[in-house]
Amino acid sequence: MTASVIVVIASLLVADRACGFCETPPPPKDHLKLQENVTSRIRTFSGLKPIASQADAMLSKLLSAKSPVILGWIEKRDLATKADDEIVREWREYYARNFILNRYPQADAPVNAAIEALFKDVNDAFATPAFRAKMSSLFEKSKATALSVLAKQPLQDAEKKAIVARVGAVQLYWMKDFKSSKFKAQPLEFLDWGIAYDPVANEINMGVNALSYPNDETYLAVFAHELGHAFDSCRWGAFFEGAWPFQKVGECLRGQDSAGALKRDDSQLEVLQKQGKLSSDLAVGLKQNPTCNKAVYPPIGTQADQLPESFADWFSTETMASMEGLNLLQMRLDLCVLRELVAGSSYPENRKRLDQIYFAHPKLRPGRSDLKSKSAVYCGF
Ligand SMILES: [Zn+2]
Structure with missing residues (x-):
């Protein structure tokens, strides 16, 4: 491809993003710096003798067996034409992430110590006192506004009390010591994820990508979205009594x-159950909670239910519309990216989330003359 063709394509991409939509600002410098830091630390870690030798042994075994898994891995990363040492280095990093970090603790004490040191270093660079203080203040503001929004919703007393109690109890979860943290069971949730609600603990996990958001308005909206997950259509069945009171909003x-x-595609449910890939308890639970998506169902490529994510955006919108003195056109600029979703995603596409939920709100819509759909309906309670 010639340089001029690349320029034309690049300008078309930029034009498409800007035309009728918004633009995500470049990632914050602190976030880029931390990403580099994480990459280089994992590279160093993956070169440690016990890890590198395990990784290399598995690589040569897979290559000599011409395993389709390893050939696919090489192809996916465009490594086929690369020098052997580059392939080995990439493989070691992949192996370190997915077979070493993900299986903590190992039988090898020095490897465990190296993992603990890696997480301590990354966490020290990530959860600085200044960043924690900033997040805590934005989160508290989001939560206080969310509670005031709930107070005004036409809910029955008992329902309101239960929702307010659960939302009021949500706390941010920061890793202190890796060894005793919840991330030790899912270390990649710390390294690869950002701000995510954990329903069992009723906490919002703070992973490394929490640094990636572009401005305060976006943080406030993201925290309000996570608070919405505390009582979304799926979690209602597990943590509350009676019917979900937001059914009308959901419809x-x-x-x-x-x-x-979109609704969850249940066409594979019985097949998987018959094949023994889905326990009957789980199948019953899924049928009772038709908007829940679990790790085992729906499988990748089969449509997940999009109501919990849409509802969390709706509650975030309600909360943001109640805040004064902010430039709300700045909020959720993280969603301006025209990202291709994996098939069956539990999220509606970004453009719909912004256009048809957030900026469909009558208070937030003025000023958004750039919106594609002029007829978005806002779902009032
Ligand atoms: Zn969500």
Whole structure:
């Protein structure tokens, strides 16, 4: 491809992003710096003797067996034409992440010590006192506004009390010591994820990508979205009594003029159960909670239910519309990216989330003359 063709394509991409939409600002410098830091630390870690020798042994075994898994791995990363030492280095890093970090603790004490040191270093660079203080203040503001929004919703007293109690109890979860943290069971959730609600602990996990958001308005909206997950259509069944009181909002979010939130595709449910890949307990639980998506169902490529994510965006919108003195056109600029979603994603596409949920709110819509769909319906309670 010639340079001029590349320029034309690049300008078309930029034009498409800017035209009728918004633009995500470049990632914050602190975030880029931390990403580099994490990459280089994992590179060093993956070169440690006990890890590198395990990785190399597995690589030569897979290569000599011409394993389709390893050939696919090489192809996916465009490594086929690369020098052997580059392939080995990439493989060691992959192996370190997925077979060493992910299986902590190992039988090898020095490897465990190296993992603990790696997480301590990354966490020291990530959760600085200044960043924690900033997040805590934005989170508290989001939570206080979310509680005031809930107070105004036409809910029955008992429901309101239960929701307010659960939302009011949500705390941010920061890793202190890796060894005793919840991330030791899923270390990659710390390294690869950002701000994510954990329903069992009723906490919002703070992973390394929490540094990636572009401005305060976006942080406030992201925290409000996570608080919405505390009582979304899926979690309601597990943590509350009676029918989900936001059914009407949910039906509206399913509509094409709103988010068009897709339903879970249950066509594989019985097949997988018959094949013994899904326990009957789990199948019953899934049928009782038709908007829940679990790790085992729906499988990748099969449509997940989009209502919990759409509802969390809706609650975030309600919360943001109640805040004064902010430049709300700045909020959720992280969603301006025209990202291709994996098939069956539990999220509606970014454009719909912004256009048909956030900026469909009558208070937030003015000023958004750039919106593609002029007829987005806002789902009132
Ligand atoms: Zn979410």
